[in-house]
Amino acid sequence: AATRRHEWEVSYQFKSPDCVRKLSATINGQTPGPAIHATQGDTVEVKVRNSLLTENLAIHWHGIRQIGTPWADGTEGVTQCPILPGDTFTYAFVVDRPGTYMYHAHYGMQRSAGLYGVIVVAAAPGGTEPFAYDDEHDVLLNDWWHNSTYELAAGLASVPMVWVGEPHSLLINGRGKFNCSAAVPGTCNATSPECATPVFAVVPGKTYRFRIASVTSLSALNFEIEGHEMTVVEADGHYVKPFVVKNLNIYSGETYSVLIKADQDPNRNYWLASNVVSREPATPTGTAILSYNGDRASPATTPPTGPAWNDTMYRFRQSVATVAHPAHVEPPPPRADRTILLLNTQNKIDGRIKWALNGVSFTLPHTPYLVAMKRGLLGTFDQRPPPETYAHQGYDVYSPPPNPNATVSDGLYRLQFGSVVDVVLQNANMLAPNKSETHPWHLHGHDFWVLGYGIGRFDPTVHPASYNLKDPILKNTVAVHPYGWTALRFKADNPGVWAFHCHIEAHFFMGMGVVFEEGIHRVANLPPEIMGCGETKGGH
Ligand code: C2O
């Protein structure tokens, strides 16, 4: 196995990803940042220099479990102190499984400034994948605001709250096209090479693997390639029992691989299209070009507009269809040692709108949990564990929360090392009537089995009987559909402290997350570089 070394300088630069100039967070001058390519078993080493001048930084390697290196997870407040302006921090970790992953900033709402990229881990030599293709392309999907990250975050924390609103553009591989006539005069240049429509070249007759990752801050997306069906073969680094779709729903934090065959009329080009689903769209379709001709010619057709944005069952069916490939089933443990039932609600605290789980809205502590727990600094966070469940009997998930008040806490769940944990995420109505959103939940440090989905209220005496224990897919991010529930199972066998949160950046910022600790005493000596904040000032 090799060590793949990277040196990154993170700085703000003026970029025009959708033709409108914006101060963007770049890696070595680029947004998206460079793709990381490695082979299963390699060590990836990234030396990050924070040249943001006035902003802290942390970078998370999303989908990499960090077995034995919990301090390299890049989760500010959970696994490390932030990298201060002018400082350098080296992340080093093993990529132990092939697949498609991503990295992104994990400090405040910095991801939305453009700090992200893909991680592609090839199968080890001799390792086989259950499908074949001639060549591959990476597709990184994102949503984009012209407002600065500060503006977006400060708005959410204001009274009354200023919501981030719908994105101005949808980007594919960091490029989009805003209509310059709607932009502030002098800020938009429709012919800037920075917003040239991306082109994906194909050769007629060949089969391509498209590795698709969504790092959106808010939007659930639907991705379509005009005139080409897609066969879904990978999800979050796990092989899927292949199924064919006309278009793919993808939530923030998810990755998929699809196969497409370049078998259409080769005398023209085709659109790649990214459309908002699950929220009423106010953002134009994001586009790119599938080029048979080897040119950049835009197709004369209209780009696909995707399925109806509010067709929940269309998306639900894709979730249910995503199961493990028959030759790659990793059976889940037959039962759980503990079940945590988490009601997702919107709440009001001190006049601010927040998100809460079982009435508790999450806030990050000043001293990272990993350091605090390893060193017994237990005064640094709330020692009361958050609630295991909520009063589910008789709770009406179709009505706004009867009690909109919630508390704020930085308490965490301590899991028995090696135990099997079920988490059931229960969605519900928001504060406003007749509204429930999709929440993509992401777990750090693990993959979980997706045991089941439902719409309506989860009943612990009924629904577990319908769990898929035969061939559930392993994932690290999963959707909780409007008014629905999603049941997961994982093994608490990775020593460390791990965030579990909604991947909508604004929702996590508003408290939509929890933290798990397991096997803290098995964690090796912590590198002093992760310290320096809160109670760890002065290092070791
Ligand atoms: Cu991709 Cu905690 O996030």
Ligand code: CU
């Ligand atoms: Cu959410």
